[in-house]
Amino acid sequence: MIPVRHCLKLVPLCSQIRHGSRMFPxxxxxxxxxxxxxxxxxxxxxxGETGIKTEELDHYNTDWLNTVSGFTELVISPKSxxxxxxxxxHCNERRLAVVPQGGNTGLVGGSNPVFDEIVLSLERLNNxxxxxxxxxxxxxxxxxxxxxxxxxxxxxxxxxxxxxxxRGSCFIGGxxxxxxxxxxxxxxGQLRGSVLGMRVVLPDGxxxxxxxxxRKDNTGYDIKQLFIGSEGTLGVITDVSLLLPQSPVSxxxxxxxxxxxxxxxxxxxxxxxxxxxxVSACEFMDSLCxxxxxxxxxxxxxxxxxxxxxxxxxxxxxxMDHDMEKLETCIEKVFESGCATDGVMAAxxxxxxxxxSLRENIAPALKAVGFNYKYDVSLPIQHMYSLVEQIRNKxxxxxxxxxVGYGHLGDNNLHLNVITPHYxxxxxSLIEPFVYEEVSRLKGSISxxxxxxxxxxxxxxxxxxPSMIAMMRSLKDVFDPNGIMNPYKLLPWND
Amino acid sequence: MIPVRHCLKLVPLCSQIRHGSRMFPxxxxxxxxxxxxxxxxxxxxxxGETGIKTEELDHYNTDWLNTVSGFTELVISPKSxxxxxxxxxHCNERRLAVVPQGGNTGLVGGSNPVFDEIVLSLERLNNxxxxxxxxxxxxxxxxxxxxxxxxxxxxxxxxxxxxxxxRGSCFIGGxxxxxxxxxxxxxxGQLRGSVLGMRVVLPDGxxxxxxxxxRKDNTGYDIKQLFIGSEGTLGVITDVSLLLPQSPVSxxxxxxxxxxxxxxxxxxxxxxxxxxxxVSACEFMDSLCxxxxxxxxxxxxxxxxxxxxxxxxxxxxxxMDHDMEKLETCIEKVFESGCATDGVMAAxxxxxxxxxSLRENIAPALKAVGFNYKYDVSLPIQHMYSLVEQIRNKxxxxxxxxxVGYGHLGDNNLHLNVITPHYxxxxxSLIEPFVYEEVSRLKGSISxxxxxxxxxxxxxxxxxxPSMIAMMRSLKDVFDPNGIMNPYKLLPWND
Numbered sequence: 001m002i003p004v005r006h007c008l009k010l011v012p013l014c015s016q017i018r019h020g021s022r023m024f025p026x027x028x029x030x031x032x033x034x035x036x037x038x039x040x041x042x043x044x045x046x047x048g049e050t051g052i053k054t055e056e057l058d059h060y061n062t063d064w065l066n067t068v069s070g071f072t073e074l075v076i077s078p079k080s081x082x083x084x085x086x087x088x089x090h091c092n093e094r095r096l097a098v099v100p101q102g103g104n105t106g107l108v109g110g111s112n113p114v115f116d117e118i119v120l121s122l123e124r125l126n127n128x129x130x131x132x133x134x135x136x137x138x139x140x141x142x143x144x145x146x147x148x149x150x151x152x153x154x155x156x157x158x159x160x161x162x163x164x165x166x167r168g169s170c171f172i173g174g175x176x177x178x179x180x181x182x183x184x185x186x187x188x189g190q191l192r193g194s195v196l197g198m199r200v201v202l203p204d205g206x207x208x209x210x211x212x213x214x215r216k217d218n219t220g221y222d223i224k225q226l227f228i229g230s231e232g233t234l235g236v237i238t239d240v241s242l243l244l245p246q247s248p249v250s251x252x253x254x255x256x257x258x259x260x261x262x263x264x265x266x267x268x269x270x271x272x273x274x275x276x277x278x279v280s281a282c283e284f285m286d287s288l289c290x291x292x293x294x295x296x297x298x299x300x301x302x303x304x305x306x307x308x309x310x311x312x313x314x315x316x317x318x319x320m321d322h323d324m325e326k327l328e329t330c331i332e333k334v335f336e337s338g339c340a341t342d343g344v345m346a347a348x349x350x351x352x353x354x355x356x357s358l359r360e361n362i363a364p365a366l367k368a369v370g371f372n373y374k375y376d377v378s379l380p381i382q383h384m385y386s387l388v389e390q391i392r393n394k395x396x397x398x399x400x401x402x403x404v405g406y407g408h409l410g411d412n413n414l415h416l417n418v419i420t421p422h423y424x425x426x427x428x429s430l431i432e433p434f435v436y437e438e439v440s441r442l443k444g445s446i447s448x449x450x451x452x453x454x455x456x457x458x459x460x461x462x463x464x465x466p467s468m469i470a471m472m473r474s475l476k477d478v479f480d481p482n483g484i485m486n487p488y489k490l491l492p493w494n495d
Numbered sequence: 496m497i498p499v500r501h502c503l504k505l506v507p508l509c510s511q512i513r514h515g516s517r518m519f520p521x522x523x524x525x526x527x528x529x530x531x532x533x534x535x536x537x538x539x540x541x542x543g544e545t546g547i548k549t550e551e552l553d554h555y556n557t558d559w560l561n562t563v564s565g566f567t568e569l570v571i572s573p574k575s576x577x578x579x580x581x582x583x584x585h586c587n588e589r590r591l592a593v594v595p596q597g598g599n600t601g602l603v604g605g606s607n608p609v610f611d612e613i614v615l616s617l618e619r620l621n622n623x624x625x626x627x628x629x630x631x632x633x634x635x636x637x638x639x640x641x642x643x644x645x646x647x648x649x650x651x652x653x654x655x656x657x658x659x660x661x662r663g664s665c666f667i668g669g670x671x672x673x674x675x676x677x678x679x680x681x682x683x684g685q686l687r688g689s690v691l692g693m694r695v696v697l698p699d700g701x702x703x704x705x706x707x708x709x710r711k712d713n714t715g716y717d718i719k720q721l722f723i724g725s726e727g728t729l730g731v732i733t734d735v736s737l738l739l740p741q742s743p744v745s746x747x748x749x750x751x752x753x754x755x756x757x758x759x760x761x762x763x764x765x766x767x768x769x770x771x772x773x774v775s776a777c778e779f780m781d782s783l784c785x786x787x788x789x790x791x792x793x794x795x796x797x798x799x800x801x802x803x804x805x806x807x808x809x810x811x812x813x814x815m816d817h818d819m820e821k822l823e824t825c826i827e828k829v830f831e832s833g834c835a836t837d838g839v840m841a842a843x844x845x846x847x848x849x850x851x852s853l854r855e856n857i858a859p860a861l862k863a864v865g866f867n868y869k870y871d872v873s874l875p876i877q878h879m880y881s882l883v884e885q886i887r888n889k890x891x892x893x894x895x896x897x898x899v900g901y902g903h904l905g906d907n908n909l910h911l912n913v914i915t916p917h918y919x920x921x922x923x924s925l926i927e928p929f930v931y932e933e934v935s936r937l938k939g940s941i942s943x944x945x946x947x948x949x950x951x952x953x954x955x956x957x958x959x960x961p962s963m964i965a966m967m968r969s970l971k972d973v974f975d976p977n978g979i980m981n982p983y984k985l986l987p988w989n990d
Contacts, residue, residue, distance in 0.1 A: 134764070134876070135875070135876065135907070178713065179713050179717075181711050181713070185710070185711065188684075189683075189684050189688045189689075190688055190710075190711070192687070192688065192717070192720070193684045193685055193687065193688030194684075206962060207962060208960075208962050208963060208966060209960040209962055209963065210959075210960070210963055212938070212940065213875075213938065214873035214907060214938075214939060214940045214943070215680070215685075215873065215906045215907055215908070216676050216680065216685070216873050216903075216906050216907070216908050216940065216943035216944050217873060217940035217942070217943065217958065218673065218674050218676070218724055218940070218942045218943060218944055218945065218946045218947070219940055219941060219942050219947060219951075219955060219958040219959055220724075220947060220955060220958075220959055220963070220964070220967050220985060220986070221721055221724065221725055221729075221967050221970055222674075222687070222720055222721070222723070222724055223721075223963060223966055223967070223970070225687070225717055225720035225721065226716055226717070226718075226720070226721065228717070229713055229715075229716065229717055230716055234716075246767070246768075246771060248771075249771075269629070272741070273741075273813075274813075275813070276741060276743075276744075276812065276813030276814075277772045277773060277811075277812060277813060278772060316772075317771065317772055318768075318769075318770070318771030318772060318821075319771075319817070319821065322814070322817040322820075322821075325817075326813075326814065326817075378709035378710065378711050378712060380630070380708075381629070381630065408711075411710045411711045412630070412709060412710055412711070413710075413711050443707070443708065443709075444709060445707065445709045445711065445712035445713070445714055446714060447712070447713045447714050448709070448711035448712065448713060449711050449713055450713065451713045452713070452714060452715060456714075460714060460715060463712065463714040464705075464714055464715055465703075465704040465705065467701060467702060467703050467704055468703060468704065468705055468715070468718060469715070471703060471718055472715050472716050472718065474973050475716055475718070475970075475973065478969050478970065478973055490715060491715070
């Protein structure tokens, strides 16, 4: 057991190295034109002065983790789909590279510039156009913050079929462009299944209008699916219609302490069996995660003792009595089977929120103590934690380094994080490409929910067959023949 | 009220007109080569003699409805993905047109040849390769019959997240290629959301290997989504991995009689509110549907009196007591509100099966009495039945014609059927393009779950923006530059 309380140390954010494109010294700027005053005048003519920013652009240039940053000198914020189209048309004609940006909460360096790409911010395209209270459908623009969307549809008895820690900052358009996963996939399925319609602007300014509020629509190729998860490399999502599940009447939660990852798996399987259709989150974390949020953020564990692993299960249903009975039966079975040694059920909404906040604050806590090497992988459940142990073994001699594992157990989604006091190329070389080789060997995915961005793009081959990568390039050429959309992201740039 | 018992009359199937490509006299054969003996020898070399059929091909040439048929003289049934690739490569080199065919249960003339296209049958690619009993994932080939797949995964406590009347004949590959809907969409979402991995053969013989068993995989464009719903026009799906829901412990059903479609909607809304997460089917039918299955197929209604409309609701859950309590509460509220005047709950599995069979046998019953003009549309719920009434009014003077409405209320999916004793171009002209214009005006979809096939291809513009159709053509050119895959289907051929 690593004495975590000693190795975790708060490092002021300003001392973090901002690597920008220097993290990849071999990456060269593409042959795009540079922005001229004439371009800026043209853009100002399209979006107005309030839609143009040329100063104090740090927030747009740097990722949430403070690990990569570019040096754009121009941020454009259109107010309508037509303005997006006019901006892109000019960029395309002038061969100016563009990064579409939502809440800039991505973790793979996909949403900020690498060099001087123009940032096309969706922040002013934030209208919730319509909520159909009978059909349970919301139409909104891409720049709506997830929390705002959730609050608004909540007033009508619905919930968004997506929830994640960044809800207060991330935009629904960015969620779609990166196909964000999060906590509710185990209940509501992948986000793409809830998207009914979408409007997208292509780099040449063409508006692909696929707006629809129909739950079933088998009229030709479902092109919007290509844009979901394309990370802004094919076009810009401007509008979306989402199918909304009803807000649950009762939400319950339990946190269990386990002695081994095998026991966590047993808890998970029992909970799926007992809870069936009301399961809405199945999360796990290791002891280092728990001590991180306890020590760094001062969030207390509701369990008296510490445990090697924690399993958090949430239910959401329409009948409090039924749901509680199911959860109690589940907990009984868990203890009968001996796969948990301790556990608590939330007795109030506040307690439930606190339990979930322990899980959700792992990333902010880790961000505060050093440089984060983040791996977001899918693996067969039985292999999920052994990867963390392998990496832990590899970095054991690196000073101040430690690794943690947590994630969405119900989706086989492991978040493996390595933290060092400062960025270390040597530490990185211990982790990569080993981590990708292992995931590939186990037929996992090297990006479960974060996407490829800048950081993972060159590793695409570990998860995708050459035939698939070649086809992706063909499709990129169809939609963005000049390659101006979010260059250096998603597709390998080192070949 | 139309006296249905008088207008329904059994017509022997052999007297049905087989229209084949003659339904569309303006449709000309594409400039594909004709099959030579040398081609047949080459194909025989690839798939062996048992994989080649040149006689008794009616079943392959004609659609399930007996409304369209082609005149292929060659059916090829490969046994492996490599054989599929070799067959397609030769077809592509020789510019021979190909129709990939599953169970040939489609309703839009999409799965059978129009002229002399080679039928590439997936019937021998029917291996269930692997079931992971812990993860709830099945890997199988495209030619597995849905019922067989369902039975097999049922042995491991799982169910297929798709069910439809044709389950005994349709293939899972065809379900994917057409993005079949059916009864369970309201519970498990669209089929595309449950597809984890897929292998596809392109017309040039290239194998696009996107096999994966990961629930989350954000590594680049989700290309498999393009093939789902592409109706065999881009390539041939050969393998798939599906995520399976647990088999429910309890399945309950209720059938309600209503006086108006508004009352049906009220029943539906109450059932969604009361039953929440356990709802697994929300179906409706009008009185003509019920009398059709009663009279033609001899299936008795469990309700004593006849009603203008029927609403059928199914629940699937993990706790019989809880589910029954929820359903009973729901029925109580329905009767309190007065939106149903009669109703029964199934007291056994047999009774539930019988209730569902009433709904499922509408199509076979209607097929037996005449020529079927089938419209499978999505509409805002409040407009679903008024379209049936408009059509009924339009055909009121056509001798022997009648129309019915039924469908998946929970998905806003109306099946509008018009039946005439024999095919009538005059009747057709009363219905089309009016039905598409109306659906388009109401922002519905002209094909909710059946696809476009041959019959609907020219109407694509009623549901898709010109920008979308143009992009579909661009994508078709990327995957199938010679246009050999399922020509005359999905994309308009009259422009």
